[in-house]
Every structure is written in C-alpha cells, then in structure tokens.
Amino acid sequence: MTIQHLGEVDHIAVLPDHAEYDQARRTFLAVAEPAVVLRPSTTDEVVASLAHARRLGLPLAVRGGGHSFTGFGTLDGGVVLDLHRMDRVERLGGNRVRIGAGATWGPVAATLAGHGLAVTSGDTTSVGVGGLTQAGGIGWMVRKHGLTLDSLVAAELVTAAGEVVRASTTENPELFWGLRGGAGNFGVVTAFELEAQPVVTVRFGTMAFAADRPDAVADLVERWGAVMRAAPDELTTILGLMPAMGDIPAGVVLFVCLAGDDTSALDPLRAIGALTVEDVTERPYASVLDEPHRPEGAVPVVDNTLVRRVDRPLAEAVATAYAAGGRMFALRSLGGAFGRVDPAATAFALRDAEAMVLSGAFLPAGATEEQVAGARATWRAVGDLGAGTYAGFVGSPAPEDVTAIWPSATLERLREVKRAWDPDNLFRRNLNIAP
Numbered sequence: 001m002t003i004q005h006l007g008e009v010d011h012i013a014v015l016p017d018h019a020e021y022d023q024a025r026r027t028f029l030a031v032a033e034p035a036v037v038l039r040p041s042t043t044d045e046v047v048a049s050l051a052h053a054r055r056l057g058l059p060l061a062v063r064g065g066g067h068s069f070t071g072f073g074t075l076d077g078g079v080v081l082d083l084h085r086m087d088r089v090e091r092l093g094g095n096r097v098r099i100g101a102g103a104t105w106g107p108v109a110a111t112l113a114g115h116g117l118a119v120t121s122g123d124t125t126s127v128g129v130g131g132l133t134q135a136g137g138i139g140w141m142v143r144k145h146g147l148t149l150d151s152l153v154a155a156e157l158v159t160a161a162g163e164v165v166r167a168s169t170t171e172n173p174e175l176f177w178g179l180r181g182g183a184g185n186f187g188v189v190t191a192f193e194l195e196a197q198p199v200v201t202v203r204f205g206t207m208a209f210a211a212d213r214p215d216a217v218a219d220l221v222e223r224w225g226a227v228m229r230a231a232p233d234e235l236t237t238i239l240g241l242m243p244a245m246g247d248i249p250a251g252v253v254l255f256v257c258l259a260g261d262d263t264s265a266l267d268p269l270r271a272i273g274a275l276t277v278e279d280v281t282e283r284p285y286a287s288v289l290d291e292p293h294r295p296e297g298a299v300p301v302v303d304n305t306l307v308r309r310v311d312r313p314l315a316e317a318v319a320t321a322y323a324a325g326g327r328m329f330a331l332r333s334l335g336g337a338f339g340r341v342d343p344a345a346t347a348f349a350l351r352d353a354e355a356m357v358l359s360g361a362f363l364p365a366g367a368t369e370e371q372v373a374g375a376r377a378t379w380r381a382v383g384d385l386g387a388g389t390y391a392g393f394v395g396s397p398a399p400e401d402v403t404a405i406w407p408s409a410t411l412e413r414l415r416e417v418k419r420a421w422d423p424d425n426l427f428r429r430n431l432n433i434a435p
C-alpha cells in the first residue's frame with residue numbers, strides 16, 4: 001500500500017522516499033520494507049500514531065531499541081512505531097528514575113552514573129529499555145539487584161484503545177504484573193519508573209581457562225555451577241564457551257562482575273579449572289556495558305533455557321554440544337536476589353532457575369531453513385534439560401517456542417490480562433500471547 005495522507009502524524013513519518021527510510025526500516029538483526037515508520041517524541045504522538053495505524057488497517061510493529069532476535073521491530077507493508085526519540089532519563093526523587101521507553105541502556109547507564117546511580121540491565125549498550133524491561137533484564141547485577149523488571153515501580157502506556165494509563169502495584173495492578181515479563185503484549189509503554197541503586201564502580205573483567213577436551217569443559221561447567229550456588233549476591237558471572245572464529249582459537253572465558261568490595265568472593269572461581277589469564281579491575285559500571293560486533297548479513301541462530309541446577313548431566317550436554325563446533329555457549333548465573341522474588345509477583349515466574357544457558361551461532365548470509373534447523377538440532381539435548389526459556393533470547397516466533405517462556409498458569413493469567421487490555425490483539429508482532 002502506498003501511503004500519501006498522513007495528517008497529524010505527517011511530521012513524524014518516514015515514508016519509502018524519505019532520505020532516512022533505509023536506516024529507519026532496519027533493526028539490529030532485521031531489515032524489511034514497512035509502508036511507513038512513525039517516530040513519535042511524545043505520548044500524544046504515540047496516541048496519534050496508534051490511531052493512524054488503526055485507520056490504515058495495517059499490521060503494527062512497536063520498536064524500542066530494535067534488538068529482538070526475531071526481528072519484531074520492523075515488518076513488510078505495515079506501520080512501525082519507532083520509539084527511539086522517547087529516550088529521556090530523569091531523576092524523580094530519592095533514587096527513583098523515569099526512563100523513556102525508547103532509550104537504550106548505554107546512554108541510560110552514562111546518565112545515571114552522573115547521579116551515582118545504576119539500574120541493573122543487560123550487557124549491551126544499544127539494547128532497548130522498552131523490550132528488555134518487559135522481557136526481564138538479566139544483567140551484570142542480576143544476583144545483587146534482581147531482574148531489571150524487579151526494579152520497576154510504575155509504567156506509563158498507551159493502550160490498544162488509545163488511552164494513556166499508569167500501571168503500578170496500586171494502579172491497574174494486574175496489568176503491572178503482566179508488564180513485568182509479558183514481553184510487550186499489552187500496549188505501547190512510553191516511560192518506565194524504576195528504583196535505581198547507588199552504584200558507581202564494580203570489579204569487572206575476565207578469567208580465561210584452558211580446557212581442550214569435552215570432559216575438561218564439563219568439569220569447568222559443573223564446578224562453576226557449584227561455586228555460583230554458594231556465591232554472595234554481589235557476584236554475577238557468565239561462563240563463556242567460545243568457538244574458534246577466524247584466527248581466534250576456541251576457549252573458555254569467565255566474565256566476572258563483583259558489585260561489592262570483598263574480592264575474596266573471586267577466589268573459588270580461580271579454582272574451577274586451569275586459570276591461564278586474569279584481568280579483573282575496578283571500573284565504572286557504565287563502562288562495562290559493551291557493543292557486540294554483528295557479522296554483516298549473517299543469519300543469527302539463538303536458543304536459551306533456564307535451568308534449575310547446573311549438574312553433571314547439564315555440564316556434559318553443554319560440553320558435547322560445544323564440542324560439535326560452531327556455536328557459542330554462555331551460562332549466566334542467576335539465584336541471589338533474582339531467586340528471592342515470589343514467582344507469582346511478576347510474569348517472570350521461573351525464579352528457581354539457577355542459571356540461563358544461552359547459545360548462538362551466526363550462519364553465513366543466505367543460510368537455508370535446513371541449515372538453521374541443523375544448527376538448532378545441536379542445541380536440543382541442552383534445551384531439553386531446562387525448565388523454560390527467557391523471552392529476551394527467544395530466537396523463533398513459533399508457537400511452541402513462545403509458550404515455552406511461561407509456565408501454563410502464568411500464561412493463562414497473561415491471557416486474561418491480554419483479553420482485558422488488547423482483546424483484538426493489535427499488539428501481535430511480538431512473542432504473542434493470543435487473547
């Protein structure tokens with residue numbers, strides 16, 4: 001459909017003949033040909049954009065930071081609501097902050113650092129506040145301060161009916177429950193209010209380990225699990241099993257973040273295997289968020305699972321899948337403050353998970369569906385040992401992959417929230433909870 005009359009949203013519209021269209025149609029991992037990209041700066045403009053999308057009758061995509069692994073932030077022939085201009089970060093009172101839903105975590109961390117504050121988020125500067133907060137937010141301080149959504153105290157959103165509402169424990173509490181883990185199904189969030197933490201620096205860096213055989217890798221994984229089970233909340237780590245890439249050989253790297261002063265917490269980690277190199281130093285928290293390199297045109301394949309225990313069967317399944325080659329594995333420690341939240345308090349219910357196992361590969365541009373299926377098959381033996389998946393790293397929109405995110409009782413409760421706030425499923429280009 002060719003759109004010509006944009007009325008009150010004309011000034012925020014990017015049509016195919018616009019100089020910025022080529023950039024506006026892309027996300028971190030996807031490119032499409034939307035009929036129009038609307039870039040609101042205010043809540044009123046979001047309301048007008050939604051009204052316009054409804055009038056056009058075209059499918060809608062809502063984009064925060066555009067980092068969805070399934071490319072939800074763009075679409076062919078539809079309307080993209082790109083929130084990147086809604087990126088204001090304000091301190092309210094005390095440690096409470098209000099963050100525009102189109103902000104990304106690097107600039108947020110840099111701004112909050114100016115106040116001596118931080119919100120536990122992810123590990124990547126360009127990931128969006130909008131998507132990450134509604135999925136969960138597993139970051140460098142997840143064991144100390146929980147998920148990002150555990151710091152959320154209120155959200156402002158524009159509903160499918162075009163109303164502007166607030167959600168908190170006292171305003172639309174069931175909607176607030178669903179927003180915390182419901183992966184963007186209920187409306188366009190325009191701003192989040194979060195309780196930040198007084199954090200200036202953390203001890204951050206890597207420890208590299210020698211492990212050339214699958215049994216040595218399995219030993220490392222199992223020992224890492226045991227050390228993290230007993231670790232203080234201040235310590236969050238990621239055990240990375242990296243495949244060979246170009247000239248860089250395969251290797252095991254432990255990424256460490258200690259949000260506290262007692263460095264003795266690091267000692268047991270040094271003993272999980274044959275430590276070859278260590279580089280852990282005190283750094284400003286904002287500087288530990290990083291930006292990954294994405295091979296141009298490569299097809300990403302990503303899978304994850306939340307595991308209740310990092311035990312020997314899991315360690316061996318991971319080591320075997322890693323030995324098959326081509327895939328990166330990252331075991332992210334959970335527990336601590338994350339695990340002490342009541343499973344029914346938010347729509348992120350799998351609070352007894354001890355770790356998340358994430359695995360990914362980049363296949364060459366033009367990879368076929370069979371190649372993608374083949375790359376995913378290696379993962380299955382690991383995935384089968386998990387209790388469910390984390391919405392943030394779901395790599396496929398297939399119904400069975402979406403329902404694996406939530407326990408059935410949580411999913412049923414989310415459906416009720418969906419029926420109440422978006423009965424026609426206007427917001428469906430997401431990990432969709434059908435009403």
Ligand SMILES: Cc1cc2nc3c(=O)[nH]c(=O)nc-3n(C[C@H](O)[C@H](O)[C@H](O)COP(=O)(O)OP(=O)(O)OC[C@H]3O[C@@H](n4cnc5c(N)ncnc54)[C@H](O)[C@@H]3O)c2cc1C
Binds near residue numbers: 072130431
């Ligand atoms: C390189 C990379 C690193 C990552 N690192 C981490 C990490 O360390 N920790 C972690 O927990 N996750 C991480 N993630 C996963 C990330 O949290 C999810 O991909 C998340 O959905 C991205 O949010 P976004 O706003 O950037 O993406 P988008 O693609 O813009 O949005 C993702 C989904 O949320 C919806 N959405 C976004 N904003 C809004 C809004 N304001 N209102 C309503 N719906 C909205 C979108 O419609 C879409 O369905 C990473 C992803 C990538 C690609």
